[in-house]
Amino acid sequence: MKVGKVGIGLDLGSTAIKMVITDGEKILCGLSTATAPGQEEIGRQLIARGLESLDLKPEQVGSITTTGYGKKLYSAADLNMDEISANAAGIFRLSRGQARTIINIGGQDLKVITLDNDGKVLDFRMNDKCAAGTGRFFELVSRLLDTPLSEFGDLAGNSGHEVQLSSTCVVFAESEIISLLARGVAREDIIHALHASVARKVAAMMGRTPHDDAIYLDGGPARNRGLVEAIEDELLCDIMVLDDPQFTVAFGAAIARQLSAPTDKP
Amino acid sequence: MSDQKQMSRQIRLVEKTAGKMAQESAETLAWLRARDDYLQGFDYFLDLAEKGFDPQSSDSVREKAGRPLIYLLCIQAPLELIHAAGFHPFKIFSGSFAAGNLSAHGLPTLICPLMRSILGAMQMTGNKEEQPWILPTTCDWVVKFPEMMKLFGAAEQRLHWLELPHIKEARESQGLWLDEMVKLKGFLEQLSGRKISRNALLDSIAVYHRAWQALSRLVSLRRQGLLSSAWFLLITNTFFLGKAENWTAALEKLLPTLPCSVNSAKRRIFLAGSPIFFPNFKLPRLLEEAGLCVTGDDICSGERLFPGGVSFKDSSVFGLIEALAQRYHQGCLCPTFADNQRRIRNIEAQAEHFDGVVFHVLKGCHPYDLESYTIESGLKKQGIKFIRLETDHASEDSQNLLTRLEAYSHTLPSSGLRPPSPRERGEGNNSPHPLAEEGRGEGIRCT
Known part of the structure; x- marks a missing residue:
């Protein structure tokens, strides 16, 4: 080359x-x-x-x-x-210099980064000792549901019933999901609820951060269209995802x- | 479980904790001694820290201070008054993670790590003797401290509460606080069996004034970035572990040998928020690792060790107590006060000495936690960079904290990305960004 x-x-x-x-x-x-x-x-x-x-x-x-x-x-x-x-x-x-807010979902981190017009980091927030809303959370649910992460986006789109995943703790979420499965709740609904739960976590972290400007989601979970839609729904704005966000x-x-x-x- | 078995288990637990506490202390001391900026003049303070943090610390402190001890929490009880009554004010603290684990089983999950650690460290001594305590009613944790201590099997303590008025600008509050000081004098006199004389009080004011002056010189050096926060905190942390006069003399001897290092490349920060106590120097370590130099702080284990010099016109006993009352109440920036705008003004007033503010919140330390939002909002309006770090005495979040500090360091003035060219901004260039246009066409992705 x-x-x-x-x-x-x-x-x-x-x-x-x-x-x-x-x-x-x-x-x-x-x-x-x-x-x-x-x-x-x-x-x-x-x-x-x-x-x-x-x-x-x-x-x-x-x-x-x-x-x-x-x-x-x-x-x-x-x-x-x-x-x-x-x-x-x-x-x-x-x-191309458009991004002003980044939501990054990493393996064990969740970050919200705001940029100035020159691309310089203006401010950021990052989770502390908690894996909720991070890649680990998705991995856990993937194991529990015996479903590959790559299918989460499509499955969430097929959800027919609203289910609440109330917990913001990975450990407690596990038992919550097991009990939902025991009650016969469809995995599509659980995945949809998972996305909504992560979206709430993102929104909480965004807090008072102004987010009128272009918001980009990256990290491995950004490839999950269902999650992107859930965050858009929670923040009431469009979310951009670039090719290969990981x-x-x-x-x-x-x-x-x-x-x-x-x-x-x- | 039988009483005997329970007792045996408790003894093993205490022994195990003692070993871990000694290890924590030894690790921090070794780190300090191995630093490039170590000076022989720090040995006095290192020695105090080494001796003062084993389970028998009160014996060591009593011996070093040469006076009976009065146990304290927080910084609102006038040290001069206690000293004038013939006692050594021994502010209890601990940053030990191991000690915190010892008491964790009997406490709420979300409790101030400092209180958890103190309660654990207190258990190490057995707590079977009655001790005199002065406790100001600052935060909820302090107010509930005696109750918790009792739950852990402590003997009945001789408590003296200082009812702290939380609106310091109100005249009524100031009057109430003065009454509290008079009551405190009575408590101390009853305890010692003798009156606090005017001369004794003047002498004690002079002792602490000299200590404050020496600390002020240290603070000045630090403002210029000439002293690491690790050494600064070691010095302030050890103040209560020996005789005040000896501590001052050691500091006065050390001062002419400073600075011990100059690193002008580091970005300067102001450290605010919850206190940092030996042996938990995690944050000072990480700050240095991230290239940040602390040039000032408003933490009560640091620069707020003393509320400032005491000035008085009336040198009668009452006049001196009045002056002390005013200094320890009005001069205090503890977040448990309702009217604490002076704290923000204090940080803003020093803005020329730093590039940003790092706000340390001990998880569970609610007053600092709550006040961090007000301070963040106030400082950001002034264009001052701010980061809030919530942590505890455990080390497991070090990498996460370091990542944040490194990124924060790069947001501070004199750092950052080169401004992008007009092309990078998408100005004056009709062709879209190559990646956006070409996508993944010519590359390979193996995920």
Whole structure:
């Protein structure tokens, strides 16, 4: 492939490791795999696979920037970057400067980030010690319902009855879902209720944050159309989702050097 | 379970907790001693911390202070009055997670971690002796503290309540508080069996004034970013663990050797909110890791250790008590007061010394939690960057906190993304962004 130097972003998250190769304009390659011990080796393998798929040589790599909880676990990184700044940089660039609010649903985080007109982080909110509304929540429900996450969006669309999932605690939600199943409630209705519950959590976190401007949802769960609709319904506004929302943070890291985005040398 | 079995279980639990507490303390002390900015002058304070936080801390403090102890919670009881009566004011505190776990079983889930930790640490001593306590009626946790202590098997304590008027600007409140001070004097005199003399009170005022002056010099250095918050908090935390005069002398000896480090690259922040107590220095550690330098605080275990210098015109005993009453009531910025606008003004007034505010909320510490919203709103109107962090004494949320602090650090002035070009903003460029246009066409995605 004929490209000059490429930037690589490695997002070492709590549930998945995402790698993006970019020419600074677009995602040339995005790969991800589940987080497991030996994150340095996993990151190395993802990068090698990505470069190979694009027929690129290691010498063509301009810089590697890591982000996410494991950002300091990859010793070959040129730069480290916090995932909130990476998220802001990635979405702002990919939305062509349109994004002003980002809702990010990660493996164990839920974040709301507001940007100024220059794409700089104005403010943000993030959940603390609670997995409600995060990717873990979805994984748990997926296991309980024995249903792949990829089917959640379509199934929620088939929901015929309103069910309340009142709990905002993952642990209690588990027992609540088991009791709903025992009562014969359809899994479509439970999934719909789950989406509504997460949407309420998002709305609570948005709080008094002004959100008249373009809102972008990213992170793995953003691929779930049912969840997007539930959040739109709760916030009473449109929600934008870019292609490959799970790679936006890694993309933001990958363009870090180009943007002079806030980074630290490891 | 038989009484004997229960007793044996309790002994094992206490031993186990003692080991964990010692480990927490040792880890924080080791971290402090291994720092690049360590100076020999910090040893006095490190030593106080090391000795003052084992289960027998009260014996150690009594020995170091050379006076009988009066136990305190909060910062509204005038230290000078207690000292003038011949006692050492021993403000009880603990940031130990292990100690908190010891008492957690008998307490509400959402309780102030500081109270949980203190109640746990108090159990370590057995609590079988009657101790004199002075408790101001500040927050609900403090008001219920004696009740909770009793539930954990403490002996009947000799309590003296200070009924704290919560509207400090009201004249009636100020009168009531003065009455409380007079009653406190009576309590102390009854306890000691002697009158508090004018000279003793003047001497005690001088002792604490000198301590305050030394602390003020330390605060000035900190304003310039010349002292890390870890050392600052160690020094303020250890004030009650020994003789006030010795603490002041050690600080006066240390001051000329400072600064110990200068890092102008760090962004400066003002630390507000719930107190931070040894050995839980999680937040100071994370702040440093995120490249943030604390140049000021308004926490009651930090700069608000003293309410300020006491000034008086009337040097009679009553005149001095009146001056103390005014200083400890009007000068206090505790969030349990209903009229606390001075706290926001205090932060705003120091804005030139920092780039943003980090507000620390101990989960369950309701007054600070509630006040954080008012302060956030007030400061944001002034264009001051603000972040609120809710946490407790556990370490499991460190990574989450660090992520937030790092991102917050980058939102502060002199940092941030390069302004995008007109093309990046979508101005003067008719072609849409390549990714939006081309989608995933030429890339591969293996998820």
